[in-house]
Amino acid sequence: MWTWFHKLASPPHFYRLAGLIGPWLLWPSLLLLAVGTYGGLVLAPADYQQGDGFRIIYVHVPSAYLSTTIYAVLAVASAIGLIWRIKLAHAVAAAAAPIGASFTAVALISGALWGKPMWGTYWEWDPRLTSELILLFIYFGYMSLRASFEDLNQADRASGLLAVIGVVNLPIIHYSGMWWSSLHQGPSLKTLDAPSISGDMLWPLLLLIAASTLFFGALLLSRVRAEVLDREQNSRWIQDLFGDSAGAG
Amino acid sequence: MTPRRQRMLTVALVLVGVGLAVGLTLQAFQENLLYFYSPTQALAGEPPEGRKFRLGGLVEEGSMSRQPGELKVSFVVSDLEQSLPVTYEGVLPDLFREGQGVVAHGYMEPDGTFRAEEVLAKHDENYMAPEVAELLAEQGHPVKEQAAN
Amino acid sequence: MADFLAMGGYAEFVWSAFGVWFACVIFNIVSARRRMRASIERATVAAARQRHRATRKMRQRHDT
Numbered sequence: 001m002w003t004w005f006h007k008l009a010s011p012p013h014f015y016r017l018a019g020l021i022g023p024w025l026l027w028p029s030l031l032l033l034a035v036g037t038y039g040g041l042v043l044a045p046a047d048y049q050q051g052d053g054f055r056i057i058y059v060h061v062p063s064a065y066l067s068t069t070i071y072a073v074l075a076v077a078s079a080i081g082l083i084w085r086i087k088l089a090h091a092v093a094a095a096a097a098p099i100g101a102s103f104t105a106v107a108l109i110s111g112a113l114w115g116k117p118m119w120g121t122y123w124e125w126d127p128r129l130t131s132e133l134i135l136l137f138i139y140f141g142y143m144s145l146r147a148s149f150e151d152l153n154q155a156d157r158a159s160g161l162l163a164v165i166g167v168v169n170l171p172i173i174h175y176s177g178m179w180w181s182s183l184h185q186g187p188s189l190k191t192l193d194a195p196s197i198s199g200d201m202l203w204p205l206l207l208l209i210a211a212s213t214l215f216f217g218a219l220l221l222s223r224v225r226a227e228v229l230d231r232e233q234n235s236r237w238i239q240d241l242f243g244d245s246a247g248a249g
Numbered sequence: 250m251t252p253r254r255q256r257m258l259t260v261a262l263v264l265v266g267v268g269l270a271v272g273l274t275l276q277a278f279q280e281n282l283l284y285f286y287s288p289t290q291a292l293a294g295e296p297p298e299g300r301k302f303r304l305g306g307l308v309e310e311g312s313m314s315r316q317p318g319e320l321k322v323s324f325v326v327s328d329l330e331q332s333l334p335v336t337y338e339g340v341l342p343d344l345f346r347e348g349q350g351v352v353a354h355g356y357m358e359p360d361g362t363f364r365a366e367e368v369l370a371k372h373d374e375n376y377m378a379p380e381v382a383e384l385l386a387e388q389g390h391p392v393k394e395q396a397a398n
Numbered sequence: 399m400a401d402f403l404a405m406g407g408y409a410e411f412v413w414s415a416f417g418v419w420f421a422c423v424i425f426n427i428v429s430a431r432r433r434m435r436a437s438i439e440r441a442t443v444a445a446a447r448q449r450h451r452a453t454r455k456m457r458q459r460h461d462t
Contacts, residue, residue, distance in 0.1 A: 026427075033423070037416070041402075041416070042402070045378035045379075045380075046378070046379070046406060047376050047377065047378070047379075048377055048378060048379040048381070048382035048383075049344060049346075049349075049372060049382075050343075050344065050372065050376075051406040051407070051408065052405040052406035052407075052408050052412060053343070053405070053406065053407075053408035053411060053412065054376055055405070055408075055412050056411060056412055056415045057376070058416075059415050059416055059418070059419035060415065062419075063419065063422070079260055082256060082260055083253060083256045083257045083260055084253065085253075085256075098429070099426060102422050102425065102426060103422065105422070106418055106419055106422045109415070109418050110415040110418060110419065113411045113414055113415045113418075114411065114415065116411060117342070117343050117408055117411050118342065118343060118344045118370060118372055119342055119344070119369045119370055119371070119372075120341070120342030120343075120345075120367075120368065120369045120370055121367075121369055124284075124369065126284050127284060161260075161263065164260055164263065164264055165263065165264070165267045167264070168264075168267055168268050168271050172271075172275075179275075180283055180284055181283055181284045181285045181286075181287075181305055182284050183284065183285075183352055183369060183371055185371065185372055185373055185374045186373075186374045187374060188374040188375070188376060196373075196374050196375045196376070197374075197375070197376040197377070198376065198377040198378065198381055200378070201376050201377070201378075215423070215426075219426050219427070219430050222430040222431075222433075222434055223430050223433060223434075225434060225437075226430075226433045226434045226436070226437040227437075229437040229438065229440070229441045230437050230440060230441075233440065233441055233444040234444060234448065238441050238444070238445060239444075239445045239448050239449065241441075241445075242438070242441045242442045242444075242445040243445040243446070243448070243449050
């Protein structure tokens with residue numbers, strides 16, 4: 001187990017493996033994304049209360065799910081990087097940040113577009129909405145903290161600590177509806193209970209959640225490969241890999 | 250081995266410390282974080298006196314009345330224990346229905362009614378086709394009641 | 399078709415939400431690609447520089 005892990009965490013091995021797996025995540029994810037979108041926009045019936053306006057759920061829930069899931073990945077990778085001093089883990093965290101920030105923004109925007117017709121407002125300083133906005137700021141803070149260091153090791157350590165501290169926000173987002181009164185409704189998908197969304201509306205949503213997970217996986221692999229290349233520029237295996245194409249200078 | 254343990258401990262301690270600090274802060278500000286008050290809380294005088302606050306609950310069935318030709322509406326908000334009459338002048342959101350959740354921002358009038366300056370609809374987490382909802386209603390499962398919290 | 403586009407009167411909200419979502423998907427693909435290309439370029443330059451240095455060193459050793 002440990003030898004396997006170390007082999008995976010070795011940059012050249014990871015670089016090769018990720019390059020092989022990447023397309024196998026990206027293309028299926030795009031296919032599922034297309035099917036799920038068709039299901040959500042065309043096949044699912046209109047809601048009994050919200051009519052066709054409820055279809056915003058098909059972009060809002062996957063993006064909100066990605067916003068917190070990606071942060072969890074970022075924080076766990078940072079903790080592993082800090083404790084075991086694995087550079088690849090820091091690379092994973094750094095690569096996850098821009099993806100997570102972009103989907104957090106989409107979750108906030110699609111939520112506003114949903115809130116305006118249904119609730120009657122684009123924005124309220126409601127616990128759930130506010131904590132999601134804080135998540136976006138944490139992503140921005142993480143990225144700008146990284147960018148402010150010249151030295152990679154220092155950047156890894158400082159931003160990693162911020163990422164670990166920021167994880168406190170995740171349970172607040174998740175439970176804000178339960179701990180405090182909130183304008184935001186409760187979850188329609190529950191881990192233990194039956195979902196409170198009927199089957200013909202549910203399957204496109206689940207498909208889109210699966211698709212966005214795969215999509216994130218593909219993006220992450222690609223971005224970590226780029227991170228690894230930048231970090232290992234002067235190592236032997238990169239010269240072997242890219243030396244030939246440049247010709248003898 | 251020892252330095253790794255130490256780093257693990259440091260990360261864990263930082264996390265516990267920050268978590269504790271945030272938890273205590275939230276605990277201390279619990280009241281300010283309350284997004285809305287229920288009619289029971291409002292009638293018990295929990296919201297700060299003379300200040301605007303949000304009132305949340307269900308619009309009681311059959312309580313809504315509107316003067317013809319006017320934007321003025323009145324309805325009763327209840328939390329299934331107590332209820333509070335609300336007056337409002339303006340456009341209501343699409344999801345404003347009797348039996349559905351609502352959050353009104355405004356203040357208490359001396360006569361004991363709540364004067365709303367803004368009304369937001371709070372919807373529930375149930376999604377289904379209209380036919381399914383009708384079927385459920387016929388079978389005696391009032392879907393709307395679940396919006397109580 | 400017109401019915402579908404009208405989205406029961408919620409057209410502007412539904413279509414803008416989906417628009418933002420797909421813009422984000424495409425943006426992520428493009429920026430990941432661009433990032434990869436930039437890193438490959440940097441690696442190629444670094445490898446060429448390294449090789450150049452190595453050959454020069456070898457030549458110097460030859461000359462002296």
